[in-house]
Amino acid sequence: MAMEPLLKLSSLTVLLLSLIPLSSGAFAGGVRVELTHVHANAGDTEAKLIQRAIASSRHRLSTFVDRAPLHAGKTEYVVDIAIGTPALAFSALVDTGSDLIWTQCKPCSNCYWQSSPVFDPSKSSTFGKIACSSPLCKALDQHSCNASCHYSYMYSDHSYTEGVLATETFTIGSTSVPGLAFGCGNSNAGVAFSEADGFVGLGRGKLSLISQMGLTEFSYCLTPFGSPKKSSLLIGSLPNPNATAHPVISTPIVRNKSWPSFYYITLNGITVGGTVLDIPSSTFAINRDGSGGMIIDSGTSITYLEYSAYDKVADAFMAQIKNMNTTDQSLFDLDLCYELPPKSNPDTLNLPKLIFHFQGADLELPPGNYFGVDSDTNSICLMMAESHGLSVFGNFQQQNMQVMYDLGNDVLSFYSAECG
Numbered sequence: 001m002a003m004e005p006l007l008k009l010s011s012l013t014v015l016l017l018s019l020i021p022l023s024s025g026a027f028a029g030g031v032r033v034e035l036t037h038v039h040a041n042a043g044d045t046e047a048k049l050i051q052r053a054i055a056s057s058r059h060r061l062s063t064f065v066d067r068a069p070l071h072a073g074k075t076e077y078v079v080d081i082a083i084g085t086p087a088l089a090f091s092a093l094v095d096t097g098s099d100l101i102w103t104q105c106k107p108c109s110n111c112y113w114q115s116s117p118v119f120d121p122s123k124s125s126t127f128g129k130i131a132c133s134s135p136l137c138k139a140l141d142q143h144s145c146n147a148s149c150h151y152s153y154m155y156s157d158h159s160y161t162e163g164v165l166a167t168e169t170f171t172i173g174s175t176s177v178p179g180l181a182f183g184c185g186n187s188n189a190g191v192a193f194s195e196a197d198g199f200v201g202l203g204r205g206k207l208s209l210i211s212q213m214g215l216t217e218f219s220y221c222l223t224p225f226g227s228p229k230k231s232s233l234l235i236g237s238l239p240n241p242n243a244t245a246h247p248v249i250s251t252p253i254v255r256n257k258s259w260p261s262f263y264y265i266t267l268n269g270i271t272v273g274g275t276v277l278d279i280p281s282s283t284f285a286i287n288r289d290g291s292g293g294m295i296i297d298s299g300t301s302i303t304y305l306e307y308s309a310y311d312k313v314a315d316a317f318m319a320q321i322k323n324m325n326t327t328d329q330s331l332f333d334l335d336l337c338y339e340l341p342p343k344s345n346p347d348t349l350n351l352p353k354l355i356f357h358f359q360g361a362d363l364e365l366p367p368g369n370y371f372g373v374d375s376d377t378n379s380i381c382l383m384m385a386e387s388h389g390l391s392v393f394g395n396f397q398q399q400n401m402q403v404m405y406d407l408g409n410d411v412l413s414f415y416s417a418e419c420g
């Protein structure tokens with residue numbers, strides 16, 4: 001990997017100091033930006049999009065099992081932002097399961113094709129490198145030092161980005177944010193990346209957009225897979241819904257130092273149809289070594305449940321759904337699929353209800369949030385799978401819901417909404 005010329009210390013100091021006023025000023029009142037589903041324009045059938053999304057979250061989960069020092073990654077929603085002075089637009093995947101903000105950078109030792117021009121730091125007047133002594137450099141699991149901070153950031157599907165940790169001015173919505181630390185990626189590769197020119201990490205770690213700006217509030221509302229409507233991401237404030245029309249439920253966000261980027265939530269049990277399943281709540285607890293637990297993630301497609309609980313959920317659906325035939329023809333490659341009767345959809349099929357009993361919040365999902373239609377094979381599948389170690393509340397389950405992160409109070413809230 002080619003190394004970059006040395007940054008003068010004086011300009012570095014200025015850039016780091018400029019981080020300080022951000023929290024108070026830049027996003028006061030919040031900034032709303034639109035998100036596009038990355039696959040929505042790809043010309044594939046909705047079934048193919050879902051199939052691909054499931055396949056990529058499988059990769060993601062398989063690595064958690066090994067507890068390798070990888071970050072969670074890969075998401076399906078992109079935001080259009082801009083970098084540098086003059087500002088160069090690029091699209092970034094939005095991921096609450098990882099922290100780093102990055103984009104491809106010249107000189108490329110290994111860049112994948114992207115639709116917009118690759119960012120060239122030598123053409124920007126606001127670019128600066130970050131010293132190895134910076135806490136932001138030390139916040140990286142994998143960094144090395146050669147005059148300035150070099151990073152290597154691996155996602156759990158083995159996608160990676162490597163380059164120089166630097167600071168730049170970013171334009172988010174219509175707001176200009178100076179001095180954000182980001183990965184200027186000179187070597188980037190991964191299936192996950194082909195749809196966007198970089199990432200915006202919204203995790204809890206030091207390098208995420210949220211942490212760097214000192215913000216304590218953000219929320220998103222994700223439109224259904226395949227919907228042409230744009231989802232929205234609100235950074236720096238929370239919506240204030242009419243509580244009569246939109247009852248809000250809330251659950252504590254739990255931190256664990258073993259995985260500081262993750263938003264853990266406490267799942268005490270699950271109801272399928274009329275049956276509260278016999279699942280010990282310890283099934284989803286964080287273990288003493290930091291394994292286990294359940295996180296909410298915008299970047300994992302379907303919900304993964306610890307296998308002992310997953311089996312009970314699948315068995316309960318199987319026992320209660322009697323008016324359809326199961327099928328193994330679906331391309332989704334999920335365990336529990338049914339032939340879809342003509343002219344029907346999950347909302348008209350009278351499917352058993354599904355309730356997640358989070359601490360303080362019983363979240364009943366609409367059937368369209370847990371049964372997905374594979375229109376290629378005319379089947380529907382339970383959009384969940386088993387995991388061994390970490391459970392993940394995925395984004396298929398978060399469609400058409402306002403999801404609000406209040407980090408000052410460590411509270412996650414939901415209300416159902418028509419997104420887009």
Ligand SMILES: *[C@@H]1O[C@H](CO)[C@@H](O)[C@H](O)[C@H]1NC(C)=O
Nearest residue numbers: 001002003004005006146147
């Ligand atoms: C460190 O950076 C210099 C200057 O860019 C480069 O010549 C040298 O090869 C780098 N050393 C290592 C160990 O990467």
Ligand SMILES: *[C@@H]1O[C@H](CO)[C@@H](O)[C@H](O)[C@H]1NC(C)=O
Nearest residue numbers: 240241242243244245246247
């Ligand atoms: C809130 O929603 C309820 C029910 O839809 C409605 O009757 C009421 O007028 C709304 N209140 C405000 C302040 O908009």
Ligand SMILES: *[C@@H]1O[C@H](CO)[C@@H](O)[C@H](O)[C@H]1NC(C)=O
Nearest residue numbers: 255256257258286287288290
């Ligand atoms: C993670 O959570 C477990 C279970 O609550 C706790 O025993 C452990 O100390 C935590 N680890 C860290 C590093 O926070």
Ligand SMILES: *[C@@H]1O[C@H](CO)[C@@H](O)[C@H](O)[C@H]1NC(C)=O
Nearest residue numbers: 322323324325326339340341
């Ligand atoms: C289930 O399959 C059987 C045998 O192929 C068929 O006779 C029956 O009509 C199917 N039931 C439904 C609800 O599709």
